[in-house]
Amino acid sequence: MEYKKYEYDNYTVHFLKTNKFKSILVSLQLINNFDKETLTKASLLRRLLTYSTGKLKDKTQVVKKVYELYNSSIFIANNIHNNVVTTDFSIEILEDKYTEKGLVKNALEYFFDTIFIPNIIDGKFEESNYNLAYKNLSDFYDREKENKNKYAFNKACELLDEDHLKLNPNGYKEELERITNEDMVSYYNNLFKQANSNIFVIGSFNDKELLDIINSRLEGKLYKNKNDFKFNKCSAKINLKESVDIEEYNQSILIMMYKTYNLTKRERNVVLPLFNRIFGVGNNSKLFRSIREEKSLVYDIRSSASRDESLVIVQAGIDYKNKDEIVKYVEDELNGIKNGNVTIEDLDNAKKSRRHILKQFEDDNESILYIKIGSILYDNDDLEIRQQEVETVTIDEIISLAKKLKLDVIYMLKGDRNNG
Amino acid sequence: MDKIELKGLNETVIHETLDNGLNVYVLRKKQFNAFSCYFITNFGALIDKFIPINEEHMHKFPKGVAHFLEHKMFEQEEGKSVMEMFSLLGGSCNAFTNYDYTTYYVTGVENFYENLNFLIDYVQSPYFTDENVKKEQGIINQERLMVNDNPYRVFYMKSIENLFINYQYGKTIVGEEKDIFSITKEDLYRCYNTFYNPSNMSLIVVSNEKEEDVINSIKKNQKNKKFDKLDKIKIEKVIEPENVKKEYDIIYENVTKTQVGYNIKIKNDTFGIDIDKALLYLYILIKSNFSDISEFNLDLRQKSIIDQDLSLGVSMYGDYIIININASVCDDEKIIKLLDDKFNNLEISLEKFDLIKKSLISRFVYYFMSVDSIMNYLYNDYFDNKKITGDTFIKYKELNFDEYNDVIKKFNTKNKSITIMKPLKDKE
Numbered sequence: 001m002e003y004k005k006y007e008y009d010n011y012t013v014h015f016l017k018t019n020k021f022k023s024i025l026v027s028l029q030l031i032n033n034f035d036k037e038t039l040t041k042a043s044l045l046r047r048l049l050t051y052s053t054g055k056l057k058d059k060t061q062v063v064k065k066v067y068e069l070y071n072s073s074i075f076i077a078n079n080i081h082n083n084v085v086t087t088d089f090s091i092e093i094l095e096d097k098y099t100e101k102g103l104v105k106n107a108l109e110y111f112f113d114t115i116f117i118p119n120i121i122d123g124k125f126e127e128s129n130y131n132l133a134y135k136n137l138s139d140f141y142d143r144e145k146e147n148k149n150k151y152a153f154n155k156a157c158e159l160l161d162e163d164h165l166k167l168n169p170n171g172y173k174e175e176l177e178r179i180t181n182e183d184m185v186s187y188y189n190n191l192f193k194q195a196n197s198n199i200f201v202i203g204s205f206n207d208k209e210l211l212d213i214i215n216s217r218l219e220g221k222l223y224k225n226k227n228d229f230k231f232n233k234c235s236a237k238i239n240l241k242e243s244v245d246i247e248e249y250n251q252s253i254l255i256m257m258y259k260t261y262n263l264t265k266r267e268r269n270v271v272l273p274l275f276n277r278i279f280g281v282g283n284n285s286k287l288f289r290s291i292r293e294e295k296s297l298v299y300d301i302r303s304s305a306s307r308d309e310s311l312v313i314v315q316a317g318i319d320y321k322n323k324d325e326i327v328k329y330v331e332d333e334l335n336g337i338k339n340g341n342v343t344i345e346d347l348d349n350a351k352k353s354r355r356h357i358l359k360q361f362e363d364d365n366e367s368i369l370y371i372k373i374g375s376i377l378y379d380n381d382d383l384e385i386r387q388q389e390v391e392t393v394t395i396d397e398i399i400s401l402a403k404k405l406k407l408d409v410i411y412m413l414k415g416d417r418n419n420g
Numbered sequence: 421m422d423k424i425e426l427k428g429l430n431e432t433v434i435h436e437t438l439d440n441g442l443n444v445y446v447l448r449k450k451q452f453n454a455f456s457c458y459f460i461t462n463f464g465a466l467i468d469k470f471i472p473i474n475e476e477h478m479h480k481f482p483k484g485v486a487h488f489l490e491h492k493m494f495e496q497e498e499g500k501s502v503m504e505m506f507s508l509l510g511g512s513c514n515a516f517t518n519y520d521y522t523t524y525y526v527t528g529v530e531n532f533y534e535n536l537n538f539l540i541d542y543v544q545s546p547y548f549t550d551e552n553v554k555k556e557q558g559i560i561n562q563e564r565l566m567v568n569d570n571p572y573r574v575f576y577m578k579s580i581e582n583l584f585i586n587y588q589y590g591k592t593i594v595g596e597e598k599d600i601f602s603i604t605k606e607d608l609y610r611c612y613n614t615f616y617n618p619s620n621m622s623l624i625v626v627s628n629e630k631e632e633d634v635i636n637s638i639k640k641n642q643k644n645k646k647f648d649k650l651d652k653i654k655i656e657k658v659i660e661p662e663n664v665k666k667e668y669d670i671i672y673e674n675v676t677k678t679q680v681g682y683n684i685k686i687k688n689d690t691f692g693i694d695i696d697k698a699l700l701y702l703y704i705l706i707k708s709n710f711s712d713i714s715e716f717n718l719d720l721r722q723k724s725i726i727d728q729d730l731s732l733g734v735s736m737y738g739d740y741i742i743i744n745i746n747a748s749v750c751d752d753e754k755i756i757k758l759l760d761d762k763f764n765n766l767e768i769s770l771e772k773f774d775l776i777k778k779s780l781i782s783r784f785v786y787y788f789m790s791v792d793s794i795m796n797y798l799y800n801d802y803f804d805n806k807k808i809t810g811d812t813f814i815k816y817k818e819l820n821f822d823e824y825n826d827v828i829k830k831f832n833t834k835n836k837s838i839t840i841m842k843p844l845k846d847k848e
Contacts (some may be wrong), residue, residue: 020451022785059721063713067775070782098785128722139727139748142676148569248674248844251565283514284507293501296555299562317566345508352510352530359453359529363790415569417674 001368006211011222013214016202016372021365022098024203026111027090029373030195031227034085039078040171041179041187042087043140046076047133048125048184054117058129065110070099072107074114080169081378082308084229087191089115092366095204104205105213112217118188124181134176141173145247148413149315152253156313156411159241160257166309197222198377202369229378231268231308238406249415252320256330257409258312260401267404268307269381270389271397276305277350278342278398279334280314284349286333287314295329297322307380312405320414327410337402342395351390358387421635427814429784433798434631435808440647441619444638445808446631447794454791455627456527457536458799459543462622462806463489463615464520465593469656472610473617473648478656481611482602484560484595487517489608491556493524497547505542511535517593520803527792532627536634537641540623544645546612548605557601564594571673571841579681579744579839580737582666586658589737617650618642624802626794660738662687664837671839672847677727677748681839682759684743688736691827696804696815699741700780701827703734704819708772709762710745716762720747725755736804752840763833770821777819784813 002017032038056062066073072093079086093107119126125133145151157166199214238259263272280287280303287301301316314330361367361383374380381389424433424445434446465487469480493515494502506513511528526539568574581590594600614620625634664685691698710717712729720726726747733744749755787797801808 021789023789058718059712060715060718063711064772064775067713067779071779071786094782094785099782132721135724135727139677146571146675249569251562251569282503282507282512284501284503289501289503292559293503296558299559299566317562317569319562349504349507353507353512356510356512356527356529363452363454365789415565 003372004207008215010220010224011197011199011218012224013211014198014200014372014376015207015210016200016368017204018202018365018368019204021203023092023094023365024104024201024205025090025092025365025369026108027088027200027369027373028115029198029200029377030087030089030191031084031197031229031377032087032191032195033083033228034080034167036167036172037175037178038187039080039085039167039169040175041184042078042085043169043171044133044137044176044179044184045087045188045191046078047136048130049076049114049118050074051133052119052126052129053114054119055113057119057126059132069107069110070094070103072103072110074111078169080167080308081229082231084227085169086377087195108213108217116217116221120185120188123185125184127181130181130184137171137176138173140170141176148247148249148253148415152255152411152413153313153315155243155245155413156255156257156409159243159409159411161237161239161408166306166311192221193223194225195223196225196227198373200369200373202365202372227377231310231379238408240407240410242410244412244414246414246416248417249413250417251317252323252415253413254314254316254318254323254326255409255411255413256314256327256407257411258314258334258405259408260310260312260404260406263310263401263404265379266389267397267401268310270386271393271401272305272307272312274347274350274354274390274393275337275398275401276303276312277353278346279303279312279337279402282353286336286346287330290333291316291326291329297326297329308378320412323412331407334402334405337399340395340399342398344395347393347395347398351393354390355387358383358390421632424808424810426810428817429788429813431788433808433810434635436635438618438639438642440642440645441617441650442638442642443622443807444635445622445624445798445802446634447626447798448628448631449626449791449794450628452628452791453529454527455529455532455535455625455629456791456795457525457539457627458624458795459524459539460622460624460802461522461615462520462620463522463611464518465591466519466588467615467655468588470614471654473614473650473653475610478654479610481607482595482599483592484599485603485607485611486522487594488556488560488600488603489611490515490517490522490524491560492548492553492608493543493546495547495552496542496545502542505538506535509534509538511538513539519589519593523799532629533637536625536637540638540641543616546609546616548608550605553603553605553608557603560594560600561597564592564597564600567594569674571675572679574673575671575679575681575839575841578669578671578841579683579837580742582669582837582839583664583683583685583740583742584737585661585663585665587660587738588658613648614650614653617647619650620653622802622807624795624798624808626791626798658738660740662835664835666839667837669837669839671841672844673841675841675843678750678752678843678846679841680747680749680752680755681841682745682747682756683837683839684833685835685837686741686743686832688739688741690741690832691830693823693827694815695736695741696812697819697823698827699734699736700815700819701824702741702743702831704773704776704824705766705768705828705831706732706734706743706745707776708769709766713772713775714767720755720758725749725751725758756838766828768825768828773821773824777816780816781813784816
């Protein structure tokens with residue numbers, strides 16, 4: 001795959017050329033700093049920009065336009081990368097040869113119209129669309145409890161120390177209640193001025209034609225500020241927090257959060273994903289084999305690793321009366337790894353599984369694009385380096401990383417509907 | 421060996437029925453690294469009364485037996501577990517049970533033939549003991565509790581259950597607690613021996629390997645395995661009347677907003693055309709009148725009668741087409757009245773017909789951009805037809821406005837069921 005970079009005064013364009021896929025995927029990445037208020041505003045803006053535009057005055061017109069463009073939908077997401085948030089505007093467009101001549105050009109016009117021609121009238125977002133977007137976000141917050149896994153995860157995150165604080169990228173209801181329509185216009189205008197701006201495109205296309213469209217729409221709209229991204233320096237201080245909430249569910253949810261600190265770049269990018277696979281990913285992990293298969297205590301137990309936050313999180317649906325036993329078994333499995341209970345077979349299996357995922361990324365345009373974005377903007381490794389590095393990890397490195405895990409949070413969402 | 425052209429998509433599936441009756445479908449995608457293999461038995465949660473192989477009488481099995489069997493297929497008599505073996509081979513495996521089928525699959529990027537053969541081998545070597553059956557009961561009961569904590573799934577299942585008097589659709593796939601704890605190893609063997617016979621199974625493979633090599637490898641695998649001869653399996657025939665089981669029902673779940681499920685039941689021979697096309701026309705009708713492309717939906721949202729776009733479904737359940745509209749509301753009576761009125765004044769728009777058709781067609785180009793989505797396409801075709809037909813895309817292309825109008829003329833809402841899910845606090 002050919003990679004090309006075009007640097008301009010106010011933004012950078014990155015092209016990834018491949019004819020493996022039948023579509024063109026475009027992503028505009030705006031990197032900003034954030035707090036609870038800006039995350040909430042970003043969530044509201046996402047709705048405001050996709051419900052209507054300056055040209056398409058309501059959602060029905062927007063949907064008709066998307067269908068006319070062969071389902072070229074626009075997605076706007078806010079992704080936290082440690083100390084920065086990325087507002088990611090993306091669109092996937094089928095190539096002209098599979099649809100009709102001019103589709104790519106027309107869909108790109110619609111993409112940039114959505115971003116740069118909002119439905120603002122007299123200094124305010126058009127009232128009926130603003131009300132719809134506001135209500136939708138408010139209802140979204142009210143519904144967060146309905147997904148017990150997500151709800152439990154967010155509650156557990158609230159227990160983390162300040163240096164590990166994971167804010168909810170969707171924002172907060174109490175912040176929403178303070179926001180006005182005028183605030184949102186001001187937020188929208190500043191979003192572009194304060195951001196570090198990059199645009200990425202993957203697919204098969206004519207460079208000049210695409211650059212002409214991009215430059216004609218981005219010129220004078222973006223600003224190229226510094227990318228402030230950096231990893232947290234986590235405190236080594238451990239202060240185990242435990243908390244239980246009770247809700248009307250059948251089953252209880254257990255979350256255990258482990259802090260790590262002073263990880264090297266290699267540990268964070270290469271060793272941590274492999275450790276995580278050995279510990280709690282998939283149906284051959286230590287947690288799955290021990291707690292589900294041998295002891296029949298759970299249906300679902302898994303771990304996940306947050307590279308940016310240097311956290312390892314164990315999550316399981318359990319019967320509340322088994323809580324202490326399961327916590328002990330999770331700890332036993334981790335202590336086992338710390339004490340050298342990792343075989344060559346464990347490591348080889350984890351490498352195979354990781355290799356499988358990395359190789360599959362080559363088959364997916366979105367994965368290729370976002371890995372490239374991660375390597376350019378967030379100090380991650382490129383796909384090729386990941387594939388090479390994974391083969392070099394040793395058992396000693398897995399043990400050494402396990403030793404850096406310290407249990408920081410035990411959170412229970414206790415289901416009391418059927419004494420669960 | 422025969423070729424199934426995926427008409428309009430320039431792709432071909434190679435199909436062969438082996439001597440033992442196993443149906444094999446292979447699609448080659450040279451440019452992809454990944455492979456995906458689905459091993460399917462025509463045995464799902466709907467089937468609980470049948471004559472087991474080598475027996476003479478109908479036998480009723482506990483609910484959830486197909487799903488329980490799926491879990492227990494991962495047991496091996498000796499050596500490494502199924503999970504460990506796939507880990508060694510670099511494959512990623514799992515299984516799922518729905519109302520009609522149980523499917524075992526492996527995906528990966530290396531050791532294709534080893535993974536494919538191990539998938540076949542482990543599904544064809546059952547090992548059930550009293551002890552390993554007992555061990556699984558607690559795990560499956562936890563799964564049951566997890567499923568029941570998803571209020572929208574509970575609501576959807578209840579909405580479907582309320583439509584059917586005799587069909588088991590909408591009833592639990594996992595089984596109730598008493599079913600799970602009553603299943604024995606003998607039950608599992610009787611079900612296994614009946615439904616896991618190769619003549620009741622299919623294998624779908626998407627990979628970058630030559631189709632002929634894949635089929636030869638499967639033939640070689642099957643050559644020395646012995647299976648009982650299986651005549652047509654006698655399953656209790658269920659006749660479903662046209663009326664619904666419950667016209668109105670209220671449940672209470674852990675939700676914040678009231679949900680209204682407005683469900684219509686229509687016999688599938690109502691329209692006198694190919695059933696897949698009838699489904700597509702009804703989908704376009706419902707989509708153009710009730711989805712986010714409709715002015716009706718926008719008006720409901722702007723007036724705060726609903727707080728999310730209406731969600732819609734058009735599906736086949738046995739001999740019936742089910743149309744399902746869900747609304748998140750404050751006033752359930754008001755929305756029911758408005759939906760009734762709208763069904764009496766449906767809009768028939770050529771503009772929306774063309775736009776929705778365009779959008780549907782574009783999906784197919786996306787389908788063929790990854791191995792997983794190709795497999796989804798083939799599985800959906802199989803799911804609907806018990807075989808791969810290759811006709812799906814061409815049916816989309818052939819949709820026309822005149823036929824659409826004919827279908828709408830025959831459409832009716834006379835068999836309707838309303839299910840409402842209210843927040844638990846409203847019960848008090």
